[in-house]
Amino acid sequence: xxxxxxxxxxxxxxxxxxxxxxxxxxxxxxxxxxxxxxxxxxxxxxxxxxxxxxxxxxxxxxxxxxxxxxxxxxxxxxxxxxxxxxxxxxxxxxxxxxxxxxxxxxxxxxxxxxxxxxxxxxxxxxxxxxxxxxxxxxxxxxxxxxxxxxxxxxxxxxxxxxxxxxxxxxxxxxxxxxxxxxxxxxxxxxxxxxxxxxxxxxxxxxxxxxxxxxxxxxxxxxxxxxxxxxxxxxxxxxxxxxx
Amino acid sequence: xxxxxxxxxxxxxxxxxxxxxxxxxxxxxxxxxxxxxxxxxxxxxxxxxxxxxxxxxxxxxxxxxxxxxxxxxxxxxxxxxxxxxxxxxxxxxxxxxxxxxxxxxxxxxxxxxxxxxxxxxxxxxxxxxxxxxxxxxxxxxxxxxxxxxxxxxxxxxxxxxxxxxxxxxxxxxxxxxxxxxxxxxxxxxxxxxxxxxxxxxxxxxxxxxxxxxxxxxxxxxxxxxxxxxxxxxxxxxxxxxxxxxxxxxxxxxxxxxxxxxxxxxxxxxxxxxxxxxxxxxxxxxxxxxxxxxxxxxxxxxxxxxxxxxxxxxxxxxxxxxxxxxxxxxxxxxxxxxxxxxxxxxxxxxxxxxxxxxxxxxxxxxxxxxxxxxxxxxxxxxxxxxxxxxxxxxxxxxxxxxxxxxxxxxxxxxxxxxxxxxxxxxxxxxxxxxxxxxxxxxxxxxxxxxxxxxxxxxxxxxxxxxxxxxxxxxxxxxxxxxxxxxxxxxxxxxxxxxxxx
Numbered sequence: 141x142x143x144x145x146x147x148x149x150x151x152x153x154x155x156x157x158x159x160x161x162x163x164x165x166x167x168x169x170x171x172x173x174x175x176x177x178x179x180x181x182x183x184x185x186x187x188x189x190x191x192x193x194x195x196x197x198x199x200x201x202x203x204x205x206x207x208x209x210x211x212x213x214x215x216x217x218x219x220x221x222x223x224x225x226x227x228x229x230x231x232x233x234x235x236x237x238x239x240x241x242x243x244x245x246x247x248x249x250x251x252x253x254x255x256x257x258x259x260x261x262x263x264x265x266x267x268x269x270x271x272x273x274x275x276x277x278x279x280x281x282x283x284x285x286x287x288x289x290x291x292x293x294x295x296x297x298x299x300x301x302x303x304x305x306x307x308x309x310x311x312x313x314x315x316x317x318x319x320x321x322x323x324x325x326x327x328x329x330x331x332x333x334x335x336x337x338x339x340x341x342x343x344x345x346x347x348x349x350x351x352x353x354x355x356x357x358x359x360x361x362x363x364x365x366x367x368x369x370x371x372x373x374x375x376x377x378x379x380x381x382x383x
Numbered sequence: 384x385x386x387x388x389x390x391x392x393x394x395x396x397x398x399x400x401x402x403x404x405x406x407x408x409x410x411x412x413x414x415x416x417x418x419x420x421x422x423x424x425x426x427x428x429x430x431x432x433x434x435x436x437x438x439x440x441x442x443x444x445x446x447x448x449x450x451x452x453x454x455x456x457x458x459x460x461x462x463x464x465x466x467x468x469x470x471x472x473x474x475x476x477x478x479x480x481x482x483x484x485x486x487x488x489x490x491x492x493x494x495x496x497x498x499x500x501x502x503x504x505x506x507x508x509x510x511x512x513x514x515x516x517x518x519x520x521x522x523x524x525x526x527x528x529x530x531x532x533x534x535x536x537x538x539x540x541x542x543x544x545x546x547x548x549x550x551x552x553x554x555x556x557x558x559x560x561x562x563x564x565x566x567x568x569x570x571x572x573x574x575x576x577x578x579x580x581x582x583x584x585x586x587x588x589x590x591x592x593x594x595x596x597x598x599x600x601x602x603x604x605x606x607x608x609x610x611x612x613x614x615x616x617x618x619x620x621x622x623x624x625x626x627x628x629x630x631x632x633x634x635x636x637x638x639x640x641x642x643x644x645x646x647x648x649x650x651x652x653x654x655x656x657x658x659x660x661x662x663x664x665x666x667x668x669x670x671x672x673x674x675x676x677x678x679x680x681x682x683x684x685x686x687x688x689x690x691x692x693x694x695x696x697x698x699x700x701x702x703x704x705x706x707x708x709x710x711x712x713x714x715x716x717x718x719x720x721x722x723x724x725x726x727x728x729x730x731x732x733x734x735x736x737x738x739x740x741x742x743x744x745x746x747x748x749x750x751x752x753x754x755x756x757x758x759x760x761x762x763x764x765x766x767x768x769x770x771x772x773x774x775x776x777x778x779x780x781x782x783x784x785x786x787x788x789x790x791x792x793x794x795x796x797x798x799x800x801x802x803x804x805x806x807x808x809x810x811x812x813x814x815x816x817x818x819x820x821x822x823x824x825x826x827x828x829x830x831x832x833x834x835x836x837x838x839x840x841x842x843x844x845x846x847x848x849x850x851x852x853x854x855x856x857x858x859x860x861x862x863x864x865x866x867x868x869x870x871x872x873x874x875x876x877x878x879x880x881x882x883x
Contacts, residue, residue: 200795200881201858201859201881203795203881204793204794204795204859204881204882204883205883207794207795207883208794208882208883209883211794211883222738223736223738223741225744232795232796232797232798232880232881233794233795233796234768234772234792234793234794234795234796234880235760235772236762236771236772236786236787236788236792237792237793237794237796237883238794239786239787239788240788240791240792241883244786245760245762245772245786246759246760246761246762246782246786247736248759248760249741249745249757249758249759249778250757250758250759250760251748251752251756251757251758252756252758253752253756258751258752261751262748262752265744265747265748266744269740269741269743269744270740271738271739271740271741272741323857324856324857324858324859324883325857326827326828326853326855326856326857327828327853327857327859329828334828335828335829335830336828336829336830336851336853336859339859339882339883340857341883360883
């Protein structure tokens with residue numbers, strides 16, 4: 141039987157991804173993060189590990205929410221006991237809190253630096269090391285060339301990189317696999333009881349390489365992600381953002 | 384070739400050492416004590432003490448009765464041996480074979496060494512004078528056999544150097560104790576009136592054996608050279624060091640790179656043969672203008688991989704200024720540890736914190752940015768949030784207690800809590816709204832309070848009542864009130880963290 145047109149296009153698409161250095165699956169094949177609807181926004185409906193993800197966070201609150209969401213992802217990535225490296229110049233992260241996201245905080249090695257340039261160097265070196273589960277870097281400013289270098293590093297090692305960027309105004313084009321924006325949302329009460337519920341975030345995919353941006357409400361409960369609802373994004377917006 | 388031996392006798396080894404360390408003791412009398420068979424006995428003393436009539440083996444009480452101002456020190460049983468070893472290593476400069484002769488001597492095999500100091504007399508003088516200048520009261524002797532040299536060093540009165548094959552004549556006038564015989568044998572000899580070696584040395588062997596036993600015959604045979612005396616030479620560990628002289632002074636970074644690579648290859652080969660790994664190394668560059676440039680690297684785990692070590696040095700090449708050129712490179716492993724054998728993994732590489740790649744990565748960080756930038760945290764059994772983690776330096780350190788997650792803790796914790804303005808309805812209730820950095824947050828939901836007492840044994844101050852709050856927009860904060868509610872003056876409220 142001759143391959144249909146659709147199959148052919150899919151095959152060619154995969155070829156193009158490969159040539160662009162965009163890995164479809166990470167070092168251990170497809171990783172299941174429990175984020176089904178979000179994963180479907182990515183090409184082939186697979187969350188790209190072994191790639192760079194950018195997170196935009198201006199305020200401290202957004203930063204905390206992004207950290208929470210990343211920690212949820214790290215739980216799956218570091219399930220085999222691999223260590224992680226966290227590079228930063230101004231770190232407020234409180235290690236014991238990560239335990240509630242299912243991470244062993246002693247598996248994270250923190251590199252606390254003074255200069256931005258050192259952060260870039262350390263991040264690139266760390267991304268080249270394939271014994272790591274992930275590298276998280278807090279970088280304020282990242283030029284296209286610099287992010288390209290990071291992308292080249294992960295293509296070799298298949299390590300997943302997360303970059304937390306505070307400076308939203310000076311956003312440039314970047315070769316990252318995805319650009320995220322996580323904001324905290326009011327929690328839902330548990331069983332109508334007073335007090336706070338499970339951490340809830342609005343997860344927005346601003347840019348996806350070869351994928352469809354979207355917006356979701358995600359809750360962290362019972363040590364897993366739970367997608368509460370999916371926001372519809374009009375095609376027009378979709379088109380303008382998927383540059 | 385005829386063997387020649389030199390023995391050195393340290394007459395007051397421990398006392399000399401003590402006087403060197405504490406010069407104020409030099410003119411005083413002091414002894415060392417030790418408990419032997421439940422008696423406190425003098426085991427060593429300095430010259431002054433011996434002049435007062437205090438002898439070794441005397442009970443300490445007797446010694447103190449003779450000379451009440453005596454200073455007494457506890458003897459360290461291993462010190463003798465350590466001191467002799469150190470002195471023996473120092474003597475390696477005169478001969479490659481040096482042995483320790485417990486309790487107070489050294490034996491040097493000087494065969495074929497003495498001509499470098501202009502003959503045996505010059506050689507003897509050089510060693511004895513150097514040791515005396517160091518502050519040790521020594522006597523020495525040179526002879527064909529160890530036994531004779533030992534006897535002459537301790538009891539000789541004429542010349543310290545006994546010519547070849549003259550040991551028989553040299554021994555004749557000495558006291559039998561010079562042969563280091565057993566006390567029982569010495570007592571028997573004394574009883575029989577045999578006060579000199581000469582009076583019994585030519586007696587038939589069978590007679591001597593019957594009266595004094597085999598031991599004495601052996602000692603005599605060894606002293607005369609009829610039988611070889613075994614010694615255990617000191618072994619000096621070879622330093623892990625490699626040198627690379629250059630024909631032309633090296634000025635370029637490329638040249639330095641090549642030199643480092645060559646040296647590392649040699650050094651790692653040397654390390655591998657002994658199963659050692661490098662923890663720190665120093666590269667010394669001797670410049671043409673006489674200056675020496677030192678460059679240091681360190682590793683987290685013992686390592687003998689030249690490629691990795693080169694990467695560490697590569698980061699430092701920029702700091703090596705060759706100026707007019709470098710003529711000699713010396714690479715020294717200043718700290719080595721036993722290398723953990725690496726097992727070739729068949730299916731999966733060893734993950735986790737023991738990963739070799741991770742250790743090498745951290746070495747590179749420590750090399751370029753300093754080891755102070757690397758942090759790893761372990762839980763600590765403390766309630767105060769700031770102190771609930773401790774920073775550890777090693778990757779291998781294990782947790783003493785498990786991580787807790789029974790209490791809500793913010794993802795981000797401010798280093799120091801920042802003051803906020805609040806409106807709280809009633810005491811012990813979370814605030815209705817608070818103002819932080821110019822923004823007013825209306826609180827919708829709150830949990831708490833969780834009271835955390837101050838660790839009063841460490842610092843003074845108020846306890847904290849923590850509330851987890853969420854504002855209208857869904858942002859979550861960790862707030863606390865310092866101390867109890869006080870109606871008269873406003874309570875101190877602070878923000879301490881942000882929840883995910």
